Structures are given as structure tokens and as C-alpha cells.
Amino acid sequence: MEKSSKNSVILVTGASDGIGRELCLLYAESGAKLVLAARNQNSLEDLAKECERMGAEALAVRTDVSSPEDCKKLMERAVERFGRIDILINSAGVSMSAPFESLQDLSVFQKLMNVNYLGVVHTSYYALPHLKKSQGLIVNLSSLQGKTGFPRSTGYSASKFAVQGFSDSLRIELMGTGVDVLVVSPGPIATKMNFRKFDANGIIAQEEDSKAAKRNIMSPEECARLIARSISKRERELVMTFGGKLIPWIRLFAPAFVDRMIASAVEKFYSED
Numbered sequence: 001m002e003k004s005s006k007n008s009v010i011l012v013t014g015a016s017d018g019i020g021r022e023l024c025l026l027y028a029e030s031g032a033k034l035v036l037a038a039r040n041q042n043s044l045e046d047l048a049k050e051c052e053r054m055g056a057e058a059l060a061v062r063t064d065v066s067s068p069e070d071c072k073k074l075m076e077r078a079v080e081r082f083g084r085i086d087i088l089i090n091s092a093g094v095s096m097s098a099p100f101e102s103l104q105d106l107s108v109f110q111k112l113m114n115v116n117y118l119g120v121v122h123t124s125y126y127a128l129p130h131l132k133k134s135q136g137l138i139v140n141l142s143s144l145q146g147k148t149g150f151p152r153s154t155g156y157s158a159s160k161f162a163v164q165g166f167s168d169s170l171r172i173e174l175m176g177t178g179v180d181v182l183v184v185s186p187g188p189i190a191t192k193m194n195f196r197k198f199d200a201n202g203i204i205a206q207e208e209d210s211k212a213a214k215r216n217i218m219s220p221e222e223c224a225r226l227i228a229r230s231i232s233k234r235e236r237e238l239v240m241t242f243g244g245k246l247i248p249w250i251r252l253f254a255p256a257f258v259d260r261m262i263a264s265a266v267e268k269f270y271s272e273d
């Protein structure tokens with residue numbers, strides 16, 4: 001990873017926090033040229049300074065990925081500063097936790113699609129001409145919830161299925177161009193996303209940190225390392241956790257069993273305190 005990313009221009013959305021932030025720090029160690037995108041400009045500026053202290057070059061660009069104009073400008077700023085884009089990592093995302101029938105505000109579905117799905121479409125569209133020149137890579141953060149449905153997550157899961165379908169289709173269109181598409185499907189990762197989700201009223205609800213901290217789930221550092229390994233091998237899919245890898249196979253002959261397994265895992269997740 002270290003040698004191949006030394007001079008690479010790596011653009012990360014959702015860089016201000018969580019998995020995106022960890023990926024930036026990981027690539028900063030190897031002296032990459034980083035473009036950091038998210039809405040929180042202060043967090044981006046702080047991260048850019050941290051990456052530069054580690055030996056990387058970093059450019060912070062305030063971006064709302066649900067805006068096509070912002071994404072167009074993001075790519076222009078990246079190319080203006082570094083001359084090219086080698087890897088686009090789409091990590092920006094928002095989540096939800098509410099049973100479908102409890103929803104009081106259906107705009108949650110629009111918001112989830114705008115960020116999780118259309119955000120990926122916007123950045124991919126405007127980065128593509130540059131990625132074709134560099135024979136680069138698009139990395140889309142999906143989820144195990146983009147492989148199979150999860151309760152309390154109808155809108156989130158649907159947005160991640162959309163990311164999977166978009167990525168698989170684009171990969172075929174790009175055959176022979178030298179541009180590859182990697183879809184990453186993590187299980188639960190210990191980031192703020194796990195206690196910062198749209199609730200039934202369409203408001204981002206904050207669960208107590210202490211409750212979330214007790215959950216024994218993969219760290220964002222480990223998640224970032226696994227992603228970087230898949231990037232260096234230019235893989236097309238990274239499905240995290242043993243259970244996650246098994247789900248598609250078990251679903252072939254026992255789909256109702258998978259549903260029950262997921263229902264009980266989600267119930268356990270929310271009852272742990």
C-alpha cells in the first residue's frame with residue numbers, strides 16, 4: 001500500500017469523520033496527496049493540518065455531496081491543485097433507525113438517497129474524465145445492508161442497494177478503460193454513525209456514547225486498513241465479516257432463515273445496554 005500510494009492523488013468524501021477520516025490518516029502516513037471533502041469545514045481544515053504534519057499534502061474542500069454543483073467544483077479544485085485524480089473514495093453517508101410504519105416524515109428517504117446514492121453518482125460523474133486519464137479507481141462505501149435488507153433501515157438499505165447496482169453497472173461500462181470500481185460492504189463499525197441516525201421524525205437522533213461504546217464491533221482503523229488492502233489489490237468487492245460473506249450463499253437456499261438471523265441480530269444490537 002505504502003509504495004503505490006506515495007504519489008497518488010486520493011479524494012475522500014466523508015473525510016471529516018469516521019471511516020473516511022481514518023482512510024485519510026492512513027494514506028497520509030504514506031505521503032499521498034489528499035483531497036478531503038465533507039460539509040464541516042473546520043474538521044476538514046484540522047484534518048488537513050494533521051495529514052500535512054504526517055508528510056502528506058492535503059486540500060480541504062467544503063462539499064455537500066447531494067449537490068451536483070459542489071461535486072463538480074470539488075473535482076475542479078482537486079485537479080487545479082494536484083493535476084489529476086487517481087482514487088475517488090465515496091465514504092460520505094447518513095443512516096436511519098426507525099421501523100417503516102413509525103416514520104412521521106417520509107423526506108428521510110429522499111435525504112438518504114440524496115447523500116448515500118446520488119452523492120456517489122455526482123462525484124463519480126465529475127471525477128470520471130480524470131480517472132480515465134489516470135486509469136484510476138472508484139471506491140464506493142456500501143454496507144452489508146446493501147446486500148440484504150435490515151429492519152429499522154428500509155431507506156438506508158435501499159440507498160445502499162442503489163449504490164451496489166450503480167457500481168456494478170458502471171464497472172461493466174468501464175471495461176477496457178482502465179478504471180475499476182470497488183464496492184466495500186462493512187458490517188457495523190465503531191463510528192458515530194452507529195449512534196447518529198435519522199429517527200422516526202426525520203431528526204438526527206444522538207444515542208448515548210456510553211451505550212454505543214459497549215458494543216464489540218470493528219474499529220474504523222481496522223476497517224480503513226482492510227479497505228486500503230483491497231484498493232492496493234484493485235479488488236471489485238470487499239465484504240467484511242465472516243457472516244457478511246456467508247449471507248448471499250445462505251440466502252440462496254434458506255432466505256427465511258437469513259431474515260430471522262438478521263432480525264435477532266438487530267434486536268440484540270439495540271437491546272445491549
Ligand SMILES: NC(=O)c1ccc[n+]([C@@H]2O[C@H](COP(=O)([O-])OP(=O)(O)OC[C@H]3O[C@@H](n4cnc5c(N)ncnc54)[C@H](OP(=O)(O)O)[C@@H]3O)[C@@H](O)[C@H]2O)c1
Nearest residue numbers: 014016017018019038039040064065092093188189191193
Ligand atoms: N459505521 C458503520 O457501522 C457503517 C457500516 C456499513 C457501512 N458504512 C458506510 O460507511 C461510510 C462511512 O460511514 P462512517 O461510519 O464513517 O460515518 P460517520 O462517522 O457518521 O461519518 C460520515 C461522514 O459523511 C459526511 N457526510 C454526511 N453527509 C454528507 C453530505 N451531505 N455531504 C458530504 N459529506 C457528508 C460527514 O461529514 P459532514 O457532517 O462534515 O458532512 C462524515 O464525514 C458511509 O457511507 C456508511 O453508510 C458505515
